[in-house]
Amino acid sequence: MEIARQKLAESPSARFDAEILLAHVLESSRSFLYANPELELTHKRAEQFKKLVKRRALGQPVAYLTGSSEFWSLPLRVTPAVLIPRPETERLVETALERIPPEADWRIADLGTGSGAIALAIASERQKCEIHATDISPAAIDIARDNARQLGLGHIHFHCGSWGEPLQGKFHLVLSNPPYIDADDPHLRQGDLRFEPETALTPGPDGLDAIRQISQFAGSVLLEGGWLMLEHGWEQGTQCRETLASAGFVEIRTLRDLQGHERVTLGEKD
């Protein structure tokens, strides 16, 4: 374990990473490691652990190495075909749940679903809602569908296509955590982002492009009094509010994440 920690020294979470990888190799949990500090690894498992540590030391995200991530306390399968769900996105889920009554049978769209994180979190809390989730990536849709099956959440309809294109009918709520980083942002070439799908991170040269398209679509399919809720970059609050206003939304406001950054903007269909 000490050698693993040294190899991972460049990672800000070296000890945590090493423990997660070791627990993964042992098919157990981190608490199992603490309860069994004298445990000896078999040769096969030691080799498997060394390989994972080497890949982590090269920068590969821990979630891709273990093939799993947690969101809204739900265990999700992830591969390099999908974005690793972020804790900030739970703010979007909380905001949605504050407005969806517990027994509501709303029609809800999650655009750019990736691993299915947002759609699955809402589905796990609101059994009577009809949830539609889209993604441009067929590989992402396969993973999201698989996650829904594993979690026994059957009331989600998955569609492959661009934003709302594959959907029909009116909706009470449209949600999205779209790609919002400018294509020339140097952060895309740093840390975990280097390994995540480019289409999940950037819509192209203008980071607001997807936000504009989704706002236009939502304006045309939301029922009167329905809501659009979008996650965005911490410096995009003002532009996002302007985009929603020019798409005809009212009651527009932006909420902050736990770091105090503007993160979720919502608006009501007039």
Ligand SMILES: C[S@@+](CC[C@H](N)C(=O)[O-])C[C@H]1O[C@@H](n2cnc3c(N)ncnc32)[C@H](O)[C@@H]1O
């Ligand atoms: C930032 S990721 C969010 C994934 C997931 N919703 C989450 O929060 O973890 C953006 C997602 O949008 C998808 N995407 C990009 N362009 C799209 C488009 N034109 N239509 C639908 N989905 C798109 C990407 O494939 C990716 O899964």
